[in-house]
Amino acid sequence: MMSRTPLTRRTLLTALAGAGVATLAGCEPARTATAEPAVAVPDPLLVEVDGGMTVLRGTNRRTVPHALATADGSALWASAAAGADTTLARIDTGTGRGSVPITLPGRWLPQAVSTDGTTVALTPDAHGATDRPAGRTASPVLVVDSTGIRHRLRLRGNHVPEAFSADHTGLFVLEWLPAAAPDRYRVRVVDLATGAPGPLSTRNKTPVPPGAEEEMRGDGRQAVLAPDRRVLYTLYTHQADHRHTRDLVSGRPGNVHAFVHTLNLAERWAYCVDLPHPFGEAAAAGHAMAISPDGTRLLVVDVASGALAEVSTEELTVRRTAVLAAGPGGTGHAVAGRDRLFVGAGPTVRAVDLATLRAVDTWPVREPATGLVLSPDGRRLHVGQPAAVSWHDTTSGAELGRVPVPGLVGLGGLAAPA
Template sequence: MKRRELFGLGGVVLLASCGSAGKPRPVEPGELLAVAVSDGLTVVESGTGRRIVAPAATLATADRRRLVSTVAESGTSRVVTRDARTGDLVTQTTVRGAGRLAAVAPDAGLVALVDGDPDGRLETTIIVAGPAGERHRLKLPGFVQPEAFSSGGTSLFVLDMLPPEHPDHYRVRVLDLAAGQVNALNLPGENAGVKVLVPEGAEEEMRGEGRQAVFDPKRERLFTLYSHQPDHLHVRDLLHPETGARDGKPEVHPFVHTLNVADAWAVCVDLPSSFGTGAVEGLTIAQHNDEVWVADAGKGVLAVINADALAVIHEQAFQPVTGRARLAVSGSAAYLAAGRQVQVFDVGAKTVRATWALPGDARGVAVSGTQVYVGQPDGVHRLDPSTGATTATVSVPGLTAVEGVIG
């Protein structure tokens, strides 16, 4: 067997690859990484580059432990769920029609598929399936796009695209699966647990760009970063225009939309005015413990949000850098990869403590307890979290982004 075949995909560089007797050391599989490549999402071994699952148009659960994809077969769609750590088949079921995968529940117990013109439509068919097969098939008026399941799986949060023929904005609503009815969200904190719908005419309509999202399973909240919102009004402004939170702040563009998937309410957290006026690719978000971190790499600004109070608790300037940005936070450090560098922030002080140079433009970043992984064109670099020194490089042809470490 050739050495290249032993390494799976080849192109692996391992430091100190020989033992004291001069014999090659066995190649360790290393940690598993979820990565996006030119033909979809896959999982690779960080030490060898071997693919655990074949790339496909796939959605991962919030913890990245399950991967869900669809296979079109003669007028039907086969929904396949695999274990991300082994590639083993977990469940599969078949539904009628050529639906596109749109949303997956945190435990992969439910998936939502959508049928209709992806660019504009007057009618939408949504199919919800579980391991035993189809559970709901709903034909709804307008252009409705599934976004996330409620924590109990009885509802589906959707984007109501407006106008449906040629949408340029949207609002978040909730679809009652049993009733087949699309409703407004609830008002947060109303009447000690009594759910009150947002009144008609007070629903937020968004024109976001460059959206990224992170899910907090502890609080059952989805944090979504929206940018370029000069004409946006929050629910609080629409209900109370005389005391609106944006009085005197017309310059605010981006915000973090916080969706509670248990109680179906949403709150928007404004970001500092310096955010969102540059390239969308420089905006990125990550969540860690009780904080949500948002960075605008192109403008060189960081904001930290308290995940309970839903308010910005810290702002920090840093050296701007141009390029597609990704942020990962773990332990005592946060890593912002953009352009040809990684900026390392101290989680406690929230200031930059190191800057590491990269040979090529960053394509995502992920961190485990002992390693930092940064995507590069056609490969992943493993970095020492203390010094930023490259300890290994693995080839991943067609890599577009490192998405995260599989726990």
């Protein structure tokens, strides 16, 4: 199901253990039992660990168990059980300071956060939006900002919040069908003023006709947010016999194995960019996607076959394709800089020149990669690995440093500067 991705979708989403969430918890100097000198991480990182999110900054690490990060990594929304109720606070990842906790009646977990980081949707049982939920016929949702509860929703059916509209008046949700025994889902938008869910528009901004909403059965592999935070791109694979809205409207047959679902958060329309063969044929985990820093192109790779596609975000078409050497399989990761795309799979990182889409270098890393994050200046590539993070020179691939991180699941992205 949905993979954990660098601050472009959602992180680990469950309750914050303990009563206090006013500051980042669990400050731990990164020292070994033999008191060897601590190694300083050169860039502040958000690291997903078992049960929570850790901020690595210099030689220190601070953990908020089970928190949801904002898109830019500047804050964490964290909830905590308080008797029969829940407290919720917004924590600054640069200073560690938190807002005054808000008390919410009942038990709630953060599920989706607005792209500006100011508003959060909470549900009783948060998880990845495309992870199949248990059957249910009603879905309670709270929408909260720093002033308190803004909306109380009880949606008929089986809904999971995914993202907010850019103007905060709509909440995009995945509606799972059938509600009591879900096996597929469709993207809808809830009008927060009325609480009523409805269909999205097509790319030409016309309403989707009844019966023409796309229903997905495959894997939502990864999502990335455009740099301007107006568009959310999600990579879907294994969509055998899938029919897009445009096919349903026109009556054309559909048989799509992989595509990029484009969701415009400002204008509330969706469009799917089909990916060519062999995308979607191999395991979903081997697919990865990255967006260029200027937001003009998406790079999609399948590490098993070596297939690489460049998608124009303006034209919403596949502009170029290339074939890299087939990798060892396993889980793929990707991040794009100004001139290079970095692809991690197994104990290998590959550098791809974006002008030619050709691999220009291959570096070994000590263990299989679990995530990639570029430094703000593009000079260092941080590589998550089981129980460790290493960082490498982006020109030579040389390892510049390494710190142990027990329980590491993946890299969440860059945290705010101090």
